Amino acid sequence: MPFMSLKFNLQKRVKLAQGLWMLYWLAVIVGIIIFSLGIFFKIELRKRSEIMDNNESHLVPNLLILLGMLSCGLNAFGGKLCHESLDPQKFSKMKPMLKPYMLLSCGFNALLLLLVLLCFLMQFAVYLTLAEGLKNAIRFYKDTDTPGRCFMKRTLDMTQIEFRCCGNNNFRDWFEVQWISNRYLDMSNDVVKDRVLSNVEGKYLMDSVPFSCCNPGSPRPCIQHHLTNNSAHYDYDHRIEELNIWNRGCHQAVFSYYSSIMNSIGALLICTIILEVRLHTGLHHRPLQPVGM
Amino acid sequence: MALMVVKFDLKKRVKLAQTVWFMYWFAVLAGILVLSLGLFFKIELRKRSELMDNNESHFLPNLLIAMGLIACGMNAFGGKVCYDSLDPIKFAKWKPMLKPFLVFCLGFNALLVVTALLCFVMRIPLQFTLAEGLKNGMKYYKDTDTPGRCYMKRTLDLMQMEFRCCGNDHYRDWFEIQWVSNRYLDFSAKEVKDRIGSNVDGQYLMDGVPFSCCNPSSPRPCIQHQMTNNSAHYSYDHYTEELNVWRRGCRDALLSYYGGIMNTIGALVCTLNPLQVAVTIGLQYVDSSLSTLANPEDIESESEGFLLEKTVKETFTDIMAKMKAMGKGTKVEEGGEEGVATPQEGGFSS
Numbered sequence: 001m002p003f004m005s006l007k008f009n010l011q012k013r014v015k016l017a018q019g020l021w022m023l024y025w026l027a028v029i030v031g032i033i034i035f036s037l038g039i040f041f042k043i044e045l046r047k048r049s050e051i052m053d054n055n056e057s058h059l060v061p062n063l064l065i066l067l068g069m070l071s072c073g074l075n076a077f078g079g080k081l082c083h084e085s086l087d088p089q090k091f092s093k094m095k096p097m098l099k100p101y102m103l104l105s106c107g108f109n110a111l112l113l114l115l116v117l118l119c120f121l122m123q124f125a126v127y128l129t130l131a132e133g134l135k136n137a138i139r140f141y142k143d144t145d146t147p148g149r150c151f152m153k154r155t156l157d158m159t160q161i162e163f164r165c166c167g168n169n170n171f172r173d174w175f176e177v178q179w180i181s182n183r184y185l186d187m188s189n190d191v192v193k194d195r196v197l198s199n200v201e202g203k204y205l206m207d208s209v210p211f212s213c214c215n216p217g218s219p220r221p222c223i224q225h226h227l228t229n230n231s232a233h234y235d236y237d238h239r240i241e242e243l244n245i246w247n248r249g250c251h252q253a254v255f256s257y258y259s260s261i262m263n264s265i266g267a268l269l270i271c272t273i274i275l276e277v278r279l280h281t282g283l284h285h286r287p288l289q290p291v292g293m
Numbered sequence: 294m295a296l297m298v299v300k301f302d303l304k305k306r307v308k309l310a311q312t313v314w315f316m317y318w319f320a321v322l323a324g325i326l327v328l329s330l331g332l333f334f335k336i337e338l339r340k341r342s343e344l345m346d347n348n349e350s351h352f353l354p355n356l357l358i359a360m361g362l363i364a365c366g367m368n369a370f371g372g373k374v375c376y377d378s379l380d381p382i383k384f385a386k387w388k389p390m391l392k393p394f395l396v397f398c399l400g401f402n403a404l405l406v407v408t409a410l411l412c413f414v415m416r417i418p419l420q421f422t423l424a425e426g427l428k429n430g431m432k433y434y435k436d437t438d439t440p441g442r443c444y445m446k447r448t449l450d451l452m453q454m455e456f457r458c459c460g461n462d463h464y465r466d467w468f469e470i471q472w473v474s475n476r477y478l479d480f481s482a483k484e485v486k487d488r489i490g491s492n493v494d495g496q497y498l499m500d501g502v503p504f505s506c507c508n509p510s511s512p513r514p515c516i517q518h519q520m521t522n523n524s525a526h527y528s529y530d531h532y533t534e535e536l537n538v539w540r541r542g543c544r545d546a547l548l549s550y551y552g553g554i555m556n557t558i559g560a561l562v563c564t565l566n567p568l569q570v571a572v573t574i575g576l577q578y579v580d581s582s583l584s585t586l587a588n589p590e591d592i593e594s595e596s597e598g599f600l601l602e603k604t605v606k607e608t609f610t611d612i613m614a615k616m617k618a619m620g621k622g623t624k625v626e627e628g629g630e631e632g633v634a635t636p637q638e639g640g641f642s643s
Binding site for chain 1: 437438443446447450451454472473474476477478479482503504505507509510511512513514515517526527528
């Protein structure tokens with residue numbers, strides 16, 4: 001007994017072929033969307049590869065691009081098959097290609113399922129890469145004269161402004177690194193000498209943050225320096241001050257951005273799988289008897 | 294003698310109708326494009342209306358939206374007429390409306406040219422609105438506790454960061470106003486009292502700029518305060534320092550942004566105008582070719598299509614004569630009403 005068999009007359013077969021043909025073209029458009037989402041995701045990863053230590057994994061966007069192109073090709077061919085099934089002569093030409101096409105489609109669906117899993121699992125990799133990358137970015141912030149790192153300051157400042165965040169986990173990460181280059185420190189000054197000597201590694205540490213941590217929504221002009229010293233500023237209490245600088249850490253902010261992209265792509269892929277399965281069951285019913293016989 | 298006569302047989306007529314129908318759908322898309330550009334421009338003006346004193350002119354985006362809507366409707370109707378022109382019964386329904394529709398199309402095309410011109414000209418009032426608005430924006434920067442102005446600081450900070458600019462013309466504009474609110478100034482401190490006493494208006498002026506003026510590309514951490522005091526910072530010369538804060542003025546930046554949008558929209562409307570003219574001409578040919586059939590019963594007979602029924606001069610004199618007749622007609626009616634009181638022999642002429 002065949003699996004899930006249905007009875008068809010001529011009218012029903014024509015209607016099925018037409019409906020399938022439209023769905024195949026919808027699937028081609030979905031394939032194009034997957035392709036462009038892959039390119040978008042790749043560009044987004046590339047834009048911020050500097051804060052991910054240049055070793056972020058491009059597996060998911062590359063697979064998306066590949067599967068998008070495959071989907072376009074497969075579904076266009078499927079649409080052509082449907083179109084020609086209305087003409088018995090043309091259909092007899094196509095008949096031998098049907099079985100391999102169905103097998104290829106099954107394989108394609110399996111790949112799509114794998115990609116959905118990857119979309120959700122690779123978020124862990126992004127999380128870890130970001131943590132490491134941001135830590136290094138904050139360390140190299142001052143190295144604007146070192147080749148290969150001279151744009152780190154600009155990248156990190158733009159990231160903090162765009163994502164409204166400060167530091168790795170919070171703004172206190174800036175207190176632990178020297179983010180002013182030695183070129184701009186007057187080493188003959190007593191204050192500077194004291195600070196440099198006050199810690200083991202000889203770093204110029206201070207309780208200040210870069211300007212990009214400032215929150216424009218604060219009612220008062222931004223307080224960047226002497227953040228933990230209440231007496232340095234009039235009417236200021238660093239324990240209750242909330243609007244002065246961004247409270248969120250960039251790790252969380254950037255990760256939630258990428259996580260939302262990957263979740264949306266995963267959801268779209270699940271819808272694509274459902275559409276593809278529907279199409280292939282439809283096509284499977286088609287070739288039992290072509291129209292006109 | 295008709296203007297620009299073209300001979301048509303059935304095949305040519307069908308091809309003409311199909312081409313014009315196709316072009317009408319492009320024109321509908323163009324209308325949708327103009328509509329969305331108008332909406333985009335309106336939203337952009339609204340977003341920054343705070344910096345323009347809330348009295349920027351929305352005339353141009355409103356006009357674009359209206360033109361886009363009219364274009365869509367008109368071109369959809371024209372397309373339907375072309376589609377129906379292949380069926381004489383359906384076409385007979387539309388025939389009486391065609392002449393006024395074509396005149397309306399001509400008027401619309403003229404309006405389109407005016408809109409394109411306005412896109413380039415309206416830059417000038419925008420310049421003045423921006424200058425005034427930004428000056429006030431900076432004045433109200435510190436008033437974060439005054440209702441109606443409490444978001445000015447945020448708006449201005451975000452704008453300076455987004456457009457990479459500082460101050461109205463130059464970053465020194467910030468030196469001339471007090472941008473720190475009195476709430477955050479310690480009036481018992483000597484330094485504050487000195488500064489306030491040092492100028493006539495009693496304002497706390499300083500040679501500093503807000504953080505949003507800082508340029509992230511600068512190799513050194515941003516120097517916002519005591520900018521003109523070289524000795525306050527190590528290895529700093531404010532005459533040669535270029536990357537520290539943004540050097541461009543915000544009026545210049547905003548004007549070039551909005552000017553760019555308006556130029557693009559103006560150029561687009563200019564390129565869409567020939568399309569609109571072409572479909573109008575096409576519809577005129579469709580209409581004229583169907584009304585001059587050699588044998589009205591036989592749709593396969595030959596016909597002639599023309600742009601104008603008579604030469605340009607004759608058409609013009611015809612229009613003037615019609616307008617005069619209309620004017621005379623109303624005058625005669627008034628005379629006729631007066632004649633009712635008097636004996637009816639005067640009457641009105643036929």
